[in-house]
Amino acid sequence: MSDTQERKIVIFDTTLRDGEQSPGASMNLTEKMEVAQALVELRVDVIEAGFPIASPGDFEAVREIAKHARGSVICGLARCRDADIDRAWEAVKYAEQPRLHVFLATSAIHREHKLKMGKEEIIQRAVEGVRRAVGYCPDVEFSPEDASRTEHDFLCEVTRAVIDAGATTVNIPDTVGYAMPADMERVIRLLRERVANIDRAVLSVHCHNDLGLAVANSLASVGAGAGQVECTINGIGERAGNCSLEEIVMALRTRRDFYHAGTQIVTQRLVPTSRLVANMTGIHVQRNKAIVGQNAFAHEAGIHQDGMLKERTTYEIMRPEDVGFAKTDLVLGKHSGRAALADRARTLGYTLSAEQLDTVFEQFKILADKKKDVYDGDVASLIEQQILTAAELWSFVSYRVTTGSGKTPEVELVLERGGGEFSAKMSCGDGPIDAIFLAVEEITQTTAACKDFQVHSVTVGKDAQGEARVEVEHDGRTYHGRGVSTDSMEASAKAFVNAINRIAAVTNGRKRREEHPDQTAPV
Ligand code: KIV
Ligand code: ZN
Numbered sequence: 001m002s003d004t005q006e007r008k009i010v011i012f013d014t015t016l017r018d019g020e021q022s023p024g025a026s027m028n029l030t031e032k033m034e035v036a037q038a039l040v041e042l043r044v045d046v047i048e049a050g051f052p053i054a055s056p057g058d059f060e061a062v063r064e065i066a067k068h069a070r071g072s073v074i075c076g077l078a079r080c081r082d083a084d085i086d087r088a089w090e091a092v093k094y095a096e097q098p099r100l101h102v103f104l105a106t107s108a109i110h111r112e113h114k115l116k117m118g119k120e121e122i123i124q125r126a127v128e129g130v131r132r133a134v135g136y137c138p139d140v141e142f143s144p145e146d147a148s149r150t151e152h153d154f155l156c157e158v159t160r161a162v163i164d165a166g167a168t169t170v171n172i173p174d175t176v177g178y179a180m181p182a183d184m185e186r187v188i189r190l191l192r193e194r195v196a197n198i199d200r201a202v203l204s205v206h207c208h209n210d211l212g213l214a215v216a217n218s219l220a221s222v223g224a225g226a227g228q229v230e231c232t233i234n235g236i237g238e239r240a241g242n243c244s245l246e247e248i249v250m251a252l253r254t255r256r257d258f259y260h261a262g263t264q265i266v267t268q269r270l271v272p273t274s275r276l277v278a279n280m281t282g283i284h285v286q287r288n289k290a291i292v293g294q295n296a297f298a299h300e301a302g303i304h305q306d307g308m309l310k311e312r313t314t315y316e317i318m319r320p321e322d323v324g325f326a327k328t329d330l331v332l333g334k335h336s337g338r339a340a341l342a343d344r345a346r347t348l349g350y351t352l353s354a355e356q357l358d359t360v361f362e363q364f365k366i367l368a369d370k371k372k373d374v375y376d377g378d379v380a381s382l383i384e385q386q387i388l389t390a391a392e393l394w395s396f397v398s399y400r401v402t403t404g405s406g407k408t409p410e411v412e413l414v415l416e417r418g419g420g421e422f423s424a425k426m427s428c429g430d431g432p433i434d435a436i437f438l439a440v441e442e443i444t445q446t447t448a449a450c451k452d453f454q455v456h457s458v459t460v461g462k463d464a465q466g467e468a469r470v471e472v473e474h475d476g477r478t479y480h481g482r483g484v485s486t487d488s489m490e491a492s493a494k495a496f497v498n499a500i501n502r503i504a505a506v507t508n509g510r511k512r513r514e515e516h517p518d519q520t521a522p523v
Contacts (some may be wrong), residue, residue, distance in 0.1 A: 003030070007261040009161075009252060010202060010228035011245065013039050014048040015277060017077055018242050020231035024471060024478035025281040028392075028505055029061055031401060036065040037351055038276050040072050042269045044245070046099060048230075051077040052091040053084045061089035066098065067216040071141065075099035080129030096294045099141060100133040101171075102126075106158055108151065110334075119154055126158055127165040132168035132197060143206065148174040150184060155187070155195045165196070165342060169202045169228060174217055177210025179242060181220035188224035204228035207243045214243040219251055222261055233277040234285050234292065240407035246270045246291040248324065254317055271324035272349025274465050278469065279384050284481025291323055306352035306461070334368035341379065344373070348376055350383050355484075359386050367465075375459040381467060381484040385494070392501040393417060394444055400430040409435035415443050436493045442499050448472035448479070455488050468495040474503045 009432045016039075019025065027035065029299045031319050032049075039047050050058040065283075066074045074095035076088035079153050080102050092098040104115075111117055133140040142162040145182045147155055159170050173188060173284055184205065190199055199419065205221040205228070207214040223330070225404040235244030251417035274292035278285050286477060297320040299305050307314035326347065332340060336363050343358070352360060363382050368374050381471040395416045405410035408434050414423045424442045429435030433453070441447055452471035459466035470481045483494025 004258070005099045005260065007227065009222060009226075009261050010045045010265050011232045011249065011263050011265055012048065012075075012207075012228050013044040013156065013232065013245060014041075014242065015039070015236065015245075016065070016231050017048040017050050018230075018238055019236040019277070019281070020050070021238045022236045022241065022281065022283060024476065024480050025236060025283055026479070026506065027280050028394045028502070029057070031280040032061045032166055033064060033068065034350075035277060036069045036081075038349055039233075040069050040282055041266065041349075041351070042273050043264050043266050044371070045070055045264065045352065046073040046075050046228075046322060047103065048075045048491065049092075049449060051088075053078065053087040059091050062088075063094060066092045066095035066201075070096055073097040073099045075101050075354070077101045077103070078129075080104040080125045080154060082132060083281060085129060085132045085136070088461075089133075091115055093136070098137050099138065099139040099169075101141040101143065102138055102144035103145050103173075104129065104131050105146050105175075106155060107114040107146035107149040110146050119157075123158055123161050127161050129163045129166040130167045131425070138168065140167050141204070142167040143171040143173050145173055146153045146175040147172040147181040148187065149176070149507040152187065152190055156191060158159065159191055159195045160197055163197045163201045167201055169204050169324070170229070171204035171206050171230060172221070172226075173206040173212075175206075176207055177208035177214065179207070179213070179217055179259070181213065181216045184217045184223040185220040189228050192225050194302065203225040204230060205243075206230035208238065209240040209242060214241070215247045218243040218248050219259070222252070226330070234274050234283065234289070236277070236281060236283050246273055246274060248289050250323065254409070267322050268324045270348060272347070272433050273324075275380065275493040277351050279380070282471070282482060291318075296320075297322075297325060316323060320459075326376065331373045332364075332379065333373060334365065336368070336374075344376065344379050347385055348380050348383075350380075352383070355387075356383075367486070371461070371463040371465075373459075373461070375456040378465055381465060382387050384482075385484050392498070393504045396490070396497050398492050399436055399439075399490065401435055403432050409523075411435040411439045413439035413443065413493070415440070432489060433492050438495050440493065440500060441497050444497075444504075446474070446500050446503055448474045448499060448503060450496075451478070453492070455491065458484060468492040470495045470499050472496075472499045472503075476506075477506065479503055479506075501509065 001026040052059040052095045061078045076092040078088040116210040144158050145376045199250040203226045205226045230517045231245040231246050235241040249263050271292050302317045330451035363386050382432040397414040397416050400412040401409050408427050409429050410427050412425045422443045428438045455466050455468045456469045465484050465486050470480050470490040481495040481499025483491045485491040
């Protein structure tokens with residue numbers, strides 16, 4: 001291949017696996033399905049849908065995504081253990097193009113302190129794991145965990161052995177985000193030069209962002225010949241996160257002259273997908289985040305604005321529309337029809353079934369009666385609120401609070417569960433929101449310590465909808481919740497109920513695990 005010929009880089013998205021490992025980011029099945037569909041539409045090559053042995057919820061999500069998502073390879077993660085690999089296959093076998101991803105740590109630190117295994121045993125376990133996976137499907141990826149801190153000779157030895165055993169992708173993780181770009185470049189070059197059978201596999205990288213270098217390290221690896229990059233939407237993931245998909249994709253596209261490499265990503269869907277993932281996980285994108293942040297294309301300085309008016313390229317290296325920032329925030333109103341709403345939903349990154357569209361349209365008409373102009377933010381909130389909470393255990397019905405300065409609030413709250421209504425009437429709390437939260441706890445019999453609470457408007461104007469977000473702690477774990485309404489008190493109640501539903505999903509999953517311990521293993 002000549003130096004200027006363009007290479008195709010495989011984009012392996014792990015938002016639903018490593019991304020979901022971000023504290024408080026857990027998603028329910030409906031949310032995961034929604035994200036998977038958005039990833040398909042973004043045209044990511046591989047979707048790592050989860051770690052099936054980790055929990056029944058993970059298993060179910062991988063299986064459902066494998067059954068329904070079409071167009072991308074669907075991958076399930078497994079340790080080099082028979083039970084893990086068998087369970088991962090049980091979940092991904094329904095996919096049009098399934099992949100099994102097996103991993104085992106190789107660095108001296110992990111060998112000695114975590115695994116208590118010698119080098120020979122590591123190679124043997126890795127080879128056995130890959131062979132078992134190959135017995136199920138031809139597309140098998142192997143990751144030597146903590147590869148960036150593994151002795152180079154040993155890493156070459158493991159890589160050669162797993163490729164001989166049938167691995168078609170070998171992924172080099174910088175598990176703890178320790179590597180510098182020059183380290184990643186060196187290790188990729190070394191593997192390409194010293195591993196005799198390297199041409200039989202795709203070399204991949206998986207970089208964590210502990211030193212803020214995940215994208216730089218991934219780019220350095222691509223420059224050295226890596227053919228696959230593992231990344232997540234908005235860079236979410238364990239600790240400081242992973243390489244951000246939108247940044248690596250746009251870096252490769254913008255500096256095609258430098259890397260001579262490209263991806264098949266539909267870049268216009270980056271912003272809608274980013275927005276969807278932020279809302280599903282409760283992990284906000286900072287305003288100045290590259291590519292998808294609200295300020296990513298905002299020019300403030302007069303000199304810059306002047307330059308932009310004369311010639312856009314003076315200060316802009318990418319066009320906002322190329323990453324999916326809509327040129328206009330098209331306003332809908334009460335005379336807008338179903339087709340306009342469906343079209344808007346698609347532009348915003350949602351694919352609605354006819355039935356879902358019916359529900360959202362009904363809610364849209366109610367909202368359009370309350371407020372004159374319905375903006376993109378309103379439509380997105382309606383969709384998320386109506387569709388994604390459909391599978392929730394508890395739902396909000398109504399509230400009433402009477403309070404005043406120096407008075408203890410009187411609250412009446414009604415929630416619904418399984419078709420029945422449950423209510424609480426009490427005098428409690430430091431203020432109306434506290435009173436509502438206490439009433440939710442009373443009805444659901446669940447305690448959740450509120451760690452963070454924010455309300456902001458979804459769009460503009462006095463009649464704008466308020467979006468409430470809460471972060472709560474229960475049993476040592478963090479959960480988020482989100483609620484939207486034109487009444488900020490109601491939005492707060494919905495957000496707290498949403499968080500309680502997430503707690504219930506995890507608690508019920510744990511109970512199921514205790515009842516069927518054979519189906520899962522600790523991770
Ligand atoms: O960071 C890591 O090492 C991982 C592996 C499972 C690929 O996430
Ligand atoms: Zn990782």
